[in-house]
Amino acid sequence: MNLDDIFDLVSYRIHPEPHIVVDHDTCASCSHRACTFACPARCYEWNEVRGRVDFAYESCLECGTCLLVCDLGALDWNYPAGGYGVRFRAT
Amino acid sequence: MAATEFDAVVVGAGPAGSIAALTLSQKGVKTLLLERGERPGAKNMFGGTLAWCPAPEELIPGFWEKAPWEREVVRRVLTVVAETSATSMVFRSDDVDRPFRGRVTLFRPAFDAWLAAQAQAAGVTVVCGCTVEGLVVCGGRVCGVRVGGSDGVVEAPLVVAGDGALSFLAQEAGLHAGVHAEQMAVGVRALYALEEDEIDGRFGLVRGQGATNEYLGGTEGVRGGGFVYTQTESLSVGLVLHLDSLKTRGFAPYDLLERFVGSVHVAPLLRGAQLVEYSAHLLPEAGLSMVPRLSTSGFLVAGDAGGLCYTNGLTQEGMNLAMTSGHLAGLVGAEALEVGDVSAARLAAYDRRLRESFVLRDLKTYDRAIKLLRRDRLFSDYPEVVGAIMEQLYASDGAPKRRVGSIARGALRDRIPIRETLADLIRIGRSYL
Numbered sequence A: 001m002n003l004d005d006i007f008d009l010v011s012y013r014i015h016p017e018p019h020i021v022v023d024h025d026t027c028a029s030c031s032h033r034a035c036t037f038a039c040p041a042r043c044y045e046w047n048e049v050r051g052r053v054d055f056a057y058e059s060c061l062e063c064g065t066c067l068l069v070c071d072l073g074a075l076d077w078n079y080p081a082g083g084y085g086v087r088f089r090a091t
Numbered sequence B: 001m002a003a004t005e006f007d008a009v010v011v012g013a014g015p016a017g018s019i020a021a022l023t024l025s026q027k028g029v030k031t032l033l034l035e036r037g038e039r040p041g042a043k044n045m046f047g048g049t050l051a052w053c054p055a056p057e058e059l060i061p062g063f064w065e066k067a068p069w070e071r072e073v074v075r076r077v078l079t080v081v082a083e084t085s086a087t088s089m090v091f092r093s094d095d096v097d098r099p100f101r102g103r104v105t106l107f108r109p110a111f112d113a114w115l116a117a118q119a120q121a122a123g124v125t126v127v128c129g130c131t132v133e134g135l136v137v138c139g140g141r142v143c144g145v146r147v148g149g150s151d152g153v154v155e156a157p158l159v160v161a162g163d164g165a166l167s168f169l170a171q172e173a174g175l176h177a178g179v180h181a182e183q184m185a186v187g188v189r190a191l192y193a194l195e196e197d198e199i200d201g202r203f204g205l206v207r208g209q210g211a212t213n214e215y216l217g218g219t220e221g222v223r224g225g226g227f228v229y230t231q232t233e234s235l236s237v238g239l240v241l242h243l244d245s246l247k248t249r250g251f252a253p254y255d256l257l258e259r260f261v262g263s264v265h266v267a268p269l270l271r272g273a274q275l276v277e278y279s280a281h282l283l284p285e286a287g288l289s290m291v292p293r294l295s296t297s298g299f300l301v302a303g304d305a306g307g308l309c310y311t312n313g314l315t316q317e318g319m320n321l322a323m324t325s326g327h328l329a330g331l332v333g334a335e336a337l338e339v340g341d342v343s344a345a346r347l348a349a350y351d352r353r354l355r356e357s358f359v360l361r362d363l364k365t366y367d368r369a370i371k372l373l374r375r376d377r378l379f380s381d382y383p384e385v386v387g388a389i390m391e392q393l394y395a396s397d398g399a400p401k402r403r404v405g406s407i408a409r410g411a412l413r414d415r416i417p418i419r420e421t422l423a424d425l426i427r428i429g430r431s432y433l
């Protein structure tokens, strides 16, 4: 699945504030960085230059995978405010 | 919202929540149904098929005629995928006797919106675009919910959590300590548009009939499986992947899905079809071991929120369990409200009713199968063994033919110690026989 086109394939109403916040200090000691491959929307990417995960909440599918694969508790994970976020097509 | 305007607040307009709300309202309970999506179903995705169960028909006479489902499943194919071969079992039912007791494919956004509208028509107040952020507790008893945005609070003597697989509410109520990667799978799905006649032709169907193709193996050793389901004018193509296995194997769901979509098993079915959507959602997959107590003072949990969802390797069950548990939650909740006793002791009747119903009985029946499906080998070595046996059975290379047993021993010997094979065979026998 080519996720470069995710915004053509999925409809969102994007909230100005992220609903998930990453604690980068905690990530510094993470051995697997599972969020970077397990997230089905590829929201997490390891940034070699900055030495941290970059997180883009806009394309999040709100599945919860990152919350469960992160065993260091680095994520302050919430659903987006009511009516925001992903909206799957009705037909 | 004014305080104590409602007798019951139901969280989540999925099948569990909408059925619970509908049941409560039909019993005369003033009910509020809160959904975080901009419309019911906007956040919901499944494979998938809905299996017949009595609850919806009891609440909505003519349910199976009226509900917006897509196709009635008559053809089911289970395929074991090996590296260079695939072995399938095809089941086709031409038993057209009525009343209907089968499975239908459907679209969650359309179906869930319709179901919530039935609840609304029965008097439920449905509010969408409202994320519940937590519970309100008074004197050790759940007595309402906190809603998003301002510091809104909705109080009610009864709260029903139908908030899906992650259920933060069941956790906050102390019924479980949070769900884990070992208990959950992630489903990823690509939706393809294709003309109705094309689907009928490719799957050997006539108008209105549906097919399901399920695949075991072919996920690079990640525990899980693939599916292709027929809707009226579209195909759902996806994978269900155990999170702990995905994590240790280090694969990305979209890469595995891309391979699946491009495989010889799936690609021909999709020729000329147009990719129209991509989605992902969690499913509880740990069976009884993850089902907590589902009631406490002022609080009931239904559907995925209670871990009531499983696959036994042959069928995936979730929506039917959600609707049935939602129904029982509504019944027990209404009775408790009527006598003015929503104590934990009183609401424990819900857990009892669930144990008597097919919901917890089926989970118990297939408990061993659910555990069996957590064995890595089932998704890596065994599909290869099946492939190797079939290759040799059908081979014609000039060498004298061997019996199946001898071929099987040969195919197994290279991969799995005999002792472990025997142990696995016993496990498989115990799971299904």
Ligand SMILES: Cc1cc2nc3c(=O)[nH]c(=O)nc-3n(C[C@H](O)[C@H](O)[C@H](O)COP(=O)(O)OP(=O)(O)OC[C@H]3O[C@@H](n4cnc5c(N)ncnc54)[C@H](O)[C@@H]3O)c2cc1C
Binding pocket: A079, B011, B012, B013, B014, B015, B016, B017, B034, B035, B036, B037, B040, B041, B043, B044, B045, B046, B047, B048, B049, B050, B051, B130, B131, B132, B133, B162, B163, B164, B165, B186, B187, B188, B189, B238, B239, B240, B280, B281, B282, B283, B302, B303, B304, B305, B308, B309, B316, B317, B318, B319, B320, B321, B322
């Ligand atoms: C890929 C895949 C394939 C599946 N295949 C099948 C199948 O073939 N057959 C089958 O029967 N089942 C299948 N299932 C399982 C089935 O989808 C679930 O069991 C079913 O949806 C559970 O219903 P529910 O009402 O409990 O939860 P959900 O359908 O998840 O509904 C929960 C609702 O609560 C809302 N919500 C959550 N939190 C909040 C909050 N804090 N505030 C307000 N609203 C909230 C959500 O937006 C949602 O509308 C599949 C699932 C997946 C992911």
Ligand code: SF4
Binding pocket: A022, A026, A027, A028, A030, A031, A032, A033, A034, A035, A036, A053, A069, A070, A071, A072, A073, A074, A075
């Ligand atoms: S979010 Fe969790 S899994 Fe991802 S890098 Fe940070 S600690 Fe690791």
Ligand code: SF4
Binding pocket: A020, A038, A039, A040, A041, A042, A043, A059, A060, A061, A062, A063, A064, A065, A066, A067
């Ligand atoms: S919730 Fe799912 S889609 Fe969103 S960031 Fe986490 S893993 Fe990715």
